Amino acid sequence: MENENIIRKVEKLLNIASDFTRLKIMNALLDESKCTCTCDSCGSCRHRHCMIEKCVGDICNEIGASQSLVSHQLKVLKNANLIDSRKEGNRVFYFLKDGHIKDLLRIATDHVMEEG
Amino acid sequence: MENENIIRKVEKLLNIASDFTRLKIMNALLDESKCTCTCDSCGSCRHRHCMIEKCVGDICNEIGASQSLVSHQLKVLKNANLIDSRKEGNRVFYFLKDGHIKDLLRIATDHVMEEG
DNA sequence: TGACAATATGAATGGCTGTTCATATACTAT
DNA sequence: ATAGTATATGAACAGCCATTCATATTGTCA
Numbered sequence: 001m002e003n004e005n006i007i008r009k010v011e012k013l014l015n016i017a018s019d020f021t022r023l024k025i026m027n028a029l030l031d032e033s034k035c036t037c038t039c040d041s042c043g044s045c046r047h048r049h050c051m052i053e054k055c056v057g058d059i060c061n062e063i064g065a066s067q068s069l070v071s072h073q074l075k076v077l078k079n080a081n082l083i084d085s086r087k088e089g090n091r092v093f094y095f096l097k098d099g100h101i102k103d104l105l106r107i108a109t110d111h112v113m114e115e116g
Numbered sequence: 117m118e119n120e121n122i123i124r125k126v127e128k129l130l131n132i133a134s135d136f137t138r139l140k141i142m143n144a145l146l147d148e149s150k151c152t153c154t155c156d157s158c159g160s161c162r163h164r165h166c167m168i169e170k171c172v173g174d175i176c177n178e179i180g181a182s183q184s185l186v187s188h189q190l191k192v193l194k195n196a197n198l199i200d201s202r203k204e205g206n207r208v209f210y211f212l213k214d215g216h217i218k219d220l221l222r223i224a225t226d227h228v229m230e231e232g
Numbered sequence: 233t234g235a236c237a238a239t240a241t242g243a244a245t246g247g248c249t250g251t252t253c254a255t256a257t258a259c260t261a262t
Numbered sequence: 263a264t265a266g267t268a269t270a271t272g273a274a275c276a277g278c279c280a281t282t283c284a285t286a287t288t289g290t291c292a
Binding site: 171172173183184186187188190191205206207208 | 267268269270271
Binding site for chain 4: 021066068069072087
């Protein structure tokens, strides 16, 4: 891939990640304290395969946003391949698709916490 | 810092990072092949202190953008504390201020390259 | 089948910001 | 001083997109 092209894609990725609502959604989906991963070191899990799934309604409640807004943004995240979903009866469960995002959010968070 | 506040700051950080022109500028400032770092492992340097400085005119030429645009975006990056500058005679040299950004860009790049 | 719950979708809009153009400032050299 | 070079700044505009409102779809249970 040429350089220009890569930068265009990075731009797109960061654009999608740089929205308050979407950040809260992703944050809700990587809440490590509620991690369901069965690996032995989980708790403060840093493993790529460690993720949590939540249905739309729960996400709405947790982040305090309207159902419509959350649904719209979930679609954006899904189109960008950052999350995926699983249907179960009436509900749809969403989960982070990729460990890169987890890393990216951690680095960004570290940055703003160090800067103050 | 409360969670909400952190997310707001991450949003701001990623917003600033998610622009094509600014990405190209930052990319120009972390071009590792031209790294001036004196550490022994440099070449494909992954060290935080390793960075390169360039004056505005050179950045314009390298990324193919107008002087005005580059100057505007340099200001944005500087206000966000992502870069800093040093004056030398007529010219102003800019350089990345922080290693986090380097990491962030690397992870984002890795992501888009794996996704294809 | 009908009522209800969960999620998705479409249209409309208001605010934000990347870019350009024109101009100002700062520094150098003759 | 004057001309020339390097950089910064301000205003204005155009395009994008996050959010809301209203409504559609899908599934469950009685």
